[in-house]
Each structure stands twice: as C-alpha cells, then as structure tokens.
Amino acid sequence: MSDNLLSIVFPHLAKVLVKRVCVEDGMVRVEARTRRCLLRCPGCGASSSRVHSWYQRHLADTAIGGRPVVIDLAVRRLFCDAADCPRRTFVEQVEGLTIRYGRRTIPLLEVVQAIALALAGRAGARLAGVLHIIVSRVTLLNVLMALPDPCLRSPRVLGVDDFATRRGRKYGTVLVDIETHGVLDLLPGREKEPVALWLARHPGIEVICRDRAGAYAEAARSGAPDARQVADRWHLWDNLAHAIERTVIAHRPCLHSPELTEVDSFRRMAKAPPSTLNPDTGKEKWLVTRTRERYEVVQRLLARGRSISAIGRELGLARHTAERYAHCENLDALIDGSLRTTRLDDYKPYLIRRWNEGCTDAARLFREIRALGYPGQTPQAVRHYLRPLRTSLGSIRSPAPILKPQQIANWIMWNPEQLRVNEARQLGEVLARCPELSAARGHVAFFARMVCGLRGDLLTAWTDAVRGDDLPALHAFADGLQRDHDAVIAGLTLRWSSGPVEGHVNRIKMLKRQMYGRAGLHLLRKRVLLA
Numbered sequence: 130m131s132d133n134l135l136s137i138v139f140p141h142l143a144k145v146l147v148k149r150v151c152v153e154d155g156m157v158r159v160e161a162r163t164r165r166c167l168l169r170c171p172g173c174g175a176s177s178s179r180v181h182s183w184y185q186r187h188l189a190d191t192a193i194g195g196r197p198v199v200i201d202l203a204v205r206r207l208f209c210d211a212a213d214c215p216r217r218t219f220v221e222q223v224e225g226l227t228i229r230y231g232r233r234t235i236p237l238l239e240v241v242q243a244i245a246l247a248l249a250g251r252a253g254a255r256l257a258g259v260l261h262i263i264v265s266r267v268t269l270l271n272v273l274m275a276l277p278d279p280c281l282r283s284p285r286v287l288g289v290d291d292f293a294t295r296r297g298r299k300y301g302t303v304l305v306d307i308e309t310h311g312v313l314d315l316l317p318g319r320e321k322e323p324v325a326l327w328l329a330r331h332p333g334i335e336v337i338c339r340d341r342a343g344a345y346a347e348a349a350r351s352g353a354p355d356a357r358q359v360a361d362r363w364h365l366w367d368n369l370a371h372a373i374e375r376t377v378i379a380h381r382p383c384l385h386s387p388e389l390t391e392v393d394s395f396r397r398m399a400k401a402p403p404s405t406l407n408p409d410t411g412k413e414k415w416l417v418t419r420t421r422e423r424y425e426v427v428q429r430l431l432a433r434g435r436s437i438s439a440i441g442r443e444l445g446l447a448r449h450t451a452e453r454y455a456h457c458e459n460l461d462a463l464i465d466g467s468l469r470t471t472r473l474d475d476y477k478p479y480l481i482r483r484w485n486e487g488c489t490d491a492a493r494l495f496r497e498i499r500a501l502g503y504p505g506q507t508p509q510a511v512r513h514y515l516r517p518l519r520t521s522l523g524s525i526r527s528p529a530p531i532l533k534p535q536q537i538a539n540w541i542m543w544n545p546e547q548l549r550v551n552e553a554r555q556l557g558e559v560l561a562r563c564p565e566l567s568a569a570r571g572h573v574a575f576f577a578r579m580v581c582g583l584r585g586d587l588l589t590a591w592t593d594a595v596r597g598d599d600l601p602a603l604h605a606f607a608d609g610l611q612r613d614h615d616a617v618i619a620g621l622t623l624r625w626s627s628g629p630v631e632g633h634v635n636r637i638k639m640l641k642r643q644m645y646g647r648a649g650l651h652l653l654r655k656r657v658l659l660a
Contacts, residue, residue, distance in 0.1 A: 192261035328352025383563035585621030
C-alpha cells in the first residue's frame with residue numbers, strides 16, 4: 130500500500146511503521162511496529178532507549194469496506210535507568226493509537242463510547258454489529274460507566290425538579306443550570322437532605338427555581354439561605370387547574386341540561402344517574418358498586434391508622450390505586466372515573482335518528498353502523514341500547530353530549546379565543562346555569578393575566594377576590610399561595626422559570642424507557658450528564 134493511500138485510510142498509524150496490509154478470512158490485518166526513538170518513563174520522566182524486549186499487541190480498529198480491522202503492533206519494553214525510579218521497565222504507548230491495557234485503538238474506542246452513550250446495552254450491541262465492531266452489551270455498559278464525569282460548576286440560577294425512576298415508588302432529583310440549560314447532576318430521592326447537601330457544596334447560587342414541594346423549599350433554605358426562591362409559573366398554573374377541577378366536581382349538577390328526553394325521564398324514575406344503571410337489569414353497574422365499596426373500606430382502614438401501603442397489600446391493590454381512594458375528596462369523581470365508555474357511543478346519534486325515521490330492527494341498524502366503521506362483531510350491544518327505547522312512545526331526540534367535569538375544567542382553563550364554536554357554546558350554557566363556575570372562570574382569567582404579564586403585585590388583589598366567593602377549592606389554593614408567598618411573588622415577577630428543567634425531565638424519561646426502565650440511577654446519570 131502506498132504511503133499516500135496509507136495516510137488517507139489509516140491516519141492514526143502515522144507514528145508507526147506499517148510493514149504489511151492484507152486480507153485474511155474476511156478481516157483486514159495490518160502488521161506494524163513502533164519507531165526507534167527516545168521515550169520518557171511514565172514514573173519519573175527520565176529518557177530511555179535501552180530495549181528490554183519486544184512483544185505483540187493485537188488491537189481492534191474501525192472497519193474498512195465492510196471488513197473488521199486488526200492491527201498487529203510490535204511494541205518495545207524499555208529499561209528505566211534512573212536509580213530512584215520505582216519502575217524497572219515500562220512499555221511504550223503510541224500517542225493517538227494505544228492506551229495502557231487497551232485492546233482497541235483510540236479511534237475505535239471513541240466510536241464505542243459514542244454508541245454506548247447513545248444506545249447503551251443491547252441496542253448499542255446491535256448497532257455495533259452492523260458496523261462490524263465486536264462488542265457485547267456488558268462491555269458497552271462498562272465502557273460507559275468508565276467515562277469520567279463532567280466538571281461540575283456552581284450555577285448562578287439553579288432549577289430543581291423530581292423525576293420518576295419507577296413511577297409511584299422511586300424518584301430522583303435533577304439539577305439544571307437555567308442560564309445554560311445544562312444538567313448539573315442527578316440525585317437519589319426527592320427528599321430535603323441530598324439537595325441541601327449539594328447546595329452547601331456549591332456556593333454562589335443566587336436564584337433557585339422549583340415547584341411548590343415543601344422538601345425543595347426546605348432544602349433551599351438549609352443549603353443556600355441567601356438564594357432567592359422562585360415558584361415555577363407552570364406549576365402554579367397546574368395547581369390552579371386542579372383546584373378548578375375540584376370546583377367543577379363540586380357543582381356537577383350544573384353540567385347537565387334541565388331538559389330531559391323521554392329516555393332520561395324513564396331512567397330518572399330509577400333514582401340514579403343515567404350512566405350508573407345497567408340497561409338490562411335497572412340496577413347499579415358492578416363497576417360503580419365496586420368503586421363505592423372499595424372507597425368505604427379504604428376510608429375505614431385509614432381511620433384505624435393503617436398506612437396506604439398496608440391497605441394496598443391487604444386489599445390486593447396497587448399502591449397508587451389505594452392512594453387514589455385514600456386521597457379522594459369526592460366519591461362522585463371516583464365513580465366517574467370507573468365508568469367506561471363503549472365503542473357504540475360514537476354511533477348512538479345515528480341510531481336515534483334512524484329510530485325516529487321508523488327503523489327499529491336492531492340487526493339492520495347493526496349492519497348499517499358496521500358499514501360506517503363500527504368495530505363490533507355482533508348486534509348484542511345495539512339490542513341492549515335500543516331496549517329502553519322500545520318502552521317509550523313516539524320519536525325521541527338524540528341524547529345530549531355528556532359533559533365531564535375534567536372537560537369543563539379544561540375549557541375554563543383554556544384561552545377563550547382557542548375554544549371551538551361548539552365548545553364555547555356548551556361552556557357558556559354551563560356557566561349560565563352556575564354562577565359559582567362563572568366566577569371561577571373570571572378568577573382564572575385574572576390569574577392568567579398575572580402569569581403572562583409577570584404582575585406579581587396583583588396577587589393580593591386576586592386572593593382577596595377569590596375569598597369573596599363561595600369557592601372552597603380556590604380558597605385552599607389561595608391559602609397555599611399565601612404560605613409560599615415570597616416564592617410565588619418571585620415566580621410571578623421574575624423572568625426565571627423551570628421550563629429547561631421540564632425539558633430535561635422529558636429527556637430523562639426517554640432515556641429510561643429506551644433502556645426498558647431497567648437502568649439504575651448511576652447508569653442513567655452517566656447518560657444524562659454525558660450524552
């Protein structure tokens with residue numbers, strides 16, 4: 130191979146003498162040796178050229194032309210003649226090509242490191258195989274964990290938030306430099322102590338952006354008492370959204386139109402909400418009954434002093450399910466969540482229209498909606514839906530859309546200009562029937578002006594206006610703002626927010642799911658900090 134071509138294909142071999150390049154068994158094999166020159170002892174720095182012996186190193190290199198490459202490199206072991214040096218001999222290393230104990234060239238090692246950072250274990254091993262790099266998933270993980278951590282620095286503006294390594298069970302804390310948007314560190318847990326210790330080790334922090342969790346507030350006061358705490362505006366808005374949803378649930382009767390169809394009247398006689406009755410038996414649906422019984426049992430066990438984990442184990446419930454029953458403030462909200470929609474819901478207006486036109490044959494109607502895309506395989510669901518209609522006289526109107534509390538709460542929180550015409554109409558009808566919800570919407574608009582315009586000076590006026598209305602959920606929200614008054618005022622006044630932190634939380638979730646949720650915190654931390 131000519132010197133020019135050699136320098137193009139193997140630029141990292143410029144400091145060694147290449148004796149031969151050949152192809153053996155589908156593999157490119159390069160035979161080379163080091164040049165004779167003075168070398169410095171890595172122990173004492175003394176120069177030496179006295180050769181002790183030669184030996185062969187077999188280094189894997191990056192593939193060429195779809196073939197793996199192996200470099201058979203002859204290197205020298207030299208004597209160190211310095212009397213005060215603890216080393217008697219040392220082996221030469223070629224700059225840009227070899228490292229001590231390495232079985233890969235430095236260019237190949239950099240490729241393996243890049244694959245490990247991007248894909249980690251099994252996925253990285255599959256990509257390496259395509260690139261003709263022989264490496265296992267365990268080796269990729271070892272290479273990744275051997276990489277040094279980046280140099281941590283003390284930021285001026287710090288963002289703090291939690292993330293789940295296993296939702297509902299294990300959490301961690303991510304620390305982000307808000308000015309540079311770079312991740313500084315990942316800490317185990319979301320308690321006060323690790324965050325406070327990290328803050329104490331990194332002085333000079335002036336602003337800390339956080340959510341409204343008490344643990345992070347206490348950590349900031351303990352580890353960085355001179356830093357100004359800023360409550361994130363998105364979390365404030367999210368807390369308000371939850372308060373609005375509780376308010377809507379408390380005024381559930383206002384969501385339904387007072388005008389009833391004949392079927393509604395028939396079901397109202399059963400003294401139960403239309404959606405909670407089984408149309409065949411007229412009795413309460415089993416999901417509703419189970420939800421009510423579970424709620425009563427959980428509340429009874431809580432009153433006896435049992436923990437949520439113990440209740441979950443005793444009743445055979447997941448911890449987050451037991452927690453939902455334990456923290457529920459309104460049983461109707463749980464019942465709404467237990468009721469399931471059906472595949473027939475989208476086709477009910479069509480069935481009512483055809484019924485009014487005189488078509489009462491369930492089998493024929495089933496065939497018609499099948500042609501429209503209904504995925505059911507039998508007409509049984511259609512027969513069940515039409516059965517109560519057969520007891521009524523004359524034509525009936527299509528059922529009014531069922532408005533759920535979460536849907537109304539979303540419409541109240543959205544910008545009115547972004548609502549569709551039918552959404553604005555339905556919301557207007559609900560607000561006209563309920564002065565409390567109408568007042569809540571006015572408070573939301575006022576709060577939105579504070580958030581968008583950074584008008585923290587209006588917070589006192591907003592809380593006074595809220596306390597003037599009969600809205601207990603908003604009263605509780607306003608009391609929470611008052612307890613964290615300084616941080617809330619800073620959040621509604623300063624330009625800093627936890628937006629970059631939320632972005633990194635999403636990236637952490639992506640990396641965790643890419644590893645099928647099996648990555649421990651140490652591996653996840655390496656990929657987040659270095660990738």
